Amino acid sequence: MSAHDHVASAHGVVRAPDAIHFGRGARASLAAAVAELGGRALVVVDPFLATTDSFAESLAALEGAGVTVRVHADVVPELPVDDVVAAAEAARGWRPDVVVAYGGGSALDLGKLVALLLSQPGPLSDYYGENRVRGPVLPIVAVPTTAGTGSEATPVAVVSDPERELKVGVSDAALVPRVAIVDPDLTTGVPARVTAYSGIDAIVHCAESFTAVRREPVWAERLPIFVGRNRMSALFALDGLWAMGGALPRAVADGADREAREQMAWGSLLGGLAFGSGGTHLSHALQYPIGAMTHTPHGLGTGLMLPYVLQACRAETSPQLAEMAVALDVASGSEADDAQAAIDRLAEICHAIGLPASLADLGVTRAQLPRIAQLAAGVTRLAALASREATPDLLERILDAAYDGDRSRLV
Ligand SMILES: NC(=O)c1ccc[n+]([C@@H]2O[C@H](COP(=O)([O-])OP(=O)(O)OC[C@H]3O[C@@H](n4cnc5c(N)ncnc54)[C@H](O)[C@@H]3O)[C@@H](O)[C@H]2O)c1
Ligand SMILES: [Fe+2]
CATH class of the missing domain: 1.20.1090.10 (Dehydroquinate synthase-like - alpha domain)
Structure with missing residues (x-):
């Protein structure tokens, strides 16, 4: 095996959002990206971020682009499964066209799983594991505010289920966000x-x-x-x-x-x-x-x-x-x-x-x-x-x- 064995005639697979916007200030592209996907956006946001000026600006821009917004700011780190179910139930009657997931990995994963539960019958445990989702889910626009999970680009969401001795994941290509907007300036306040x-x-x-x-x-x-x-x-x-x-x-x-x-x-x-x-x-x-x-x-x-x-x-x-x-x-x-x-x-x-x-x-x-x-x-x-x-x-x-x-x- 050579030191460059990954280059020599090996196979390649990539799973990625349709669009990735990376760079300082990229958050300004959120409103247009969401408006292209629908007029009603459920915004799942980390509670800390929900209080920031940059989030308020993003909301104002969404409204300016003609998008009706509903905010869900109740995100608990490491994502207890009951919270996922409750968030989906609260949003179901409102019928969003698109889910914006804005925050750390926990908020991004919550947004991804709410998009899943609003599109496919539950319970969530039916989808634990790999390749268990049948059909598409609501489009997701992911805006990470920590530098870590990469969830903005992955087919994965992880939850804590008290009925299991393990954290559990849903891994399916349907969970890859449609658009990832990665603005490093959103991470400057992370402790x-x-x-x-x-x-x-x-x-x-x-x-x-x-x-x-x-x-x-x-x-x-x-x-x-x-x-x-x-x-x-x-x-x-x-x-x-x-x-x-x-x-x-x-x-x-x-x-x-x-x-x-x-x-x-x-x-x-x-x-x-x-x-x-x-x-x-x-x-x-x-x-x-x-x-x-x-x-x-x-x-x-x-x-x-x-x-x-x-x-x-x-x-x-x-x-x-x-x-x-x-x-x-x-x-x-x-x-x-x-x-x-x-x-x-x-x-x-x-x-x-x-x-x-x-x-x-x-x-x-x-x-x-x-x-x-x-x-x-x-x-x-x-x-x-x-x-x-x-x-x-x-x-x-x-x-x-x-x-x-x-x-x-x-x-
Ligand atoms: N989906 C994936 O592909 C994937 C991959 C790895 C991990 N995960 C999951 O992601 C979760 C961990 O995510 P995480 O490490 O991003 O942490 P997190 O989302 O749990 O956030 C940790 C803390 O940081 C705060 N925070 C987030 N952004 C901030 C900001 N800009 N300024 C100040 N505070 C901020 C949050 O309020 C929270 O208190 C776990 O549940 C893990 O299992 C998912
Ligand atoms: Fe990880």
Whole structure:
């Protein structure tokens, strides 16, 4: 395998919005984009953003463009499923033509799932998993205000269902927003902690889609949502790592650093495009039970796990890790040295942005590790994308190392 194996005659799959508007000030394009899709817009907005001048300006512009607007500003982070159902029921009689989702990943995912429930019969649990939606959903215009999830470009929405031991996702091409409007200036007020957790998740999206296993697609069949590493996802992932590797510590240290904010918004969009076809793997599979057990933010769990997961997969993904070292600006030697340098650099970034070094700090107990491993191994659509077989035993070894904050055990 060459260091550029993703370039040589590999397949490529991309899932993306019809239009992506990226750049400072891009929020000014919202009204025209929405008006093209319909005259009645349900605007699902993060409660913090709902109080800002920029949101008030967007509402005024929508009304100026002849769009009748109804605002839903009740968004709870990590998205409890009952809130999704309640939001859809409240909007059903109003019959919107289009859903505008404006906020962090939780608001974007709420908007996406409300669009689903207003278009298809429920219950929502019918759609948990992959490729379960039959037919289109209301058009979605997504405006992210954190740099992290990439949800503005992905076929995914994630909810917390108290009836499950895991966070659950709906993954379907129907959930890709029609238009993504990514304005880095909307992220300047994000507190340092949210900048860190959401930003590291975007880095995990790039790193995991790039180290996911590569599989030949069966073109005559309906493709899985996550097809594994491919030529398109690789492009996005490497450029995303390049943008974010230096920018994330700067954005956390100084939220007013507009250049760092811009690089993060760009990188997280690319992360979404990368994993929207390539998928993610073990850091995400492990975060699903960890997040459900500890009620800690998604990116805190995926970011904390990433160096351990990559260390465990190093032998199988050495060429990819070496390419990541170039994107992270730490390549200097042989493939083996560079592969390790990439993992070490990612661990350094996690440390620099204040992530805890050990799983114990998230409130997990050692006695819970076997159950977490078992549940994560059961998230087969992600676990199967790892470059080595994700047995409960392997996952437990990864968790054990993360619990003690000792990556050397996995070398
Ligand atoms: N759909 C996807 O593809 C995808 C991918 C990864 C994660 N997720 C999901 O996204 C959610 C996490 O999203 P997130 O990390 O963006 O956090 P979030 O949306 O939960 O927001 C976190 C906090 O930041 C605040 N906030 C948001 N924007 C702000 C701004 N501009 N200024 C100040 N405060 C702001 C919110 O009010 C909230 O209190 C989780 O539910 C996760 O599972 C979805
Ligand atoms: Fe994620």
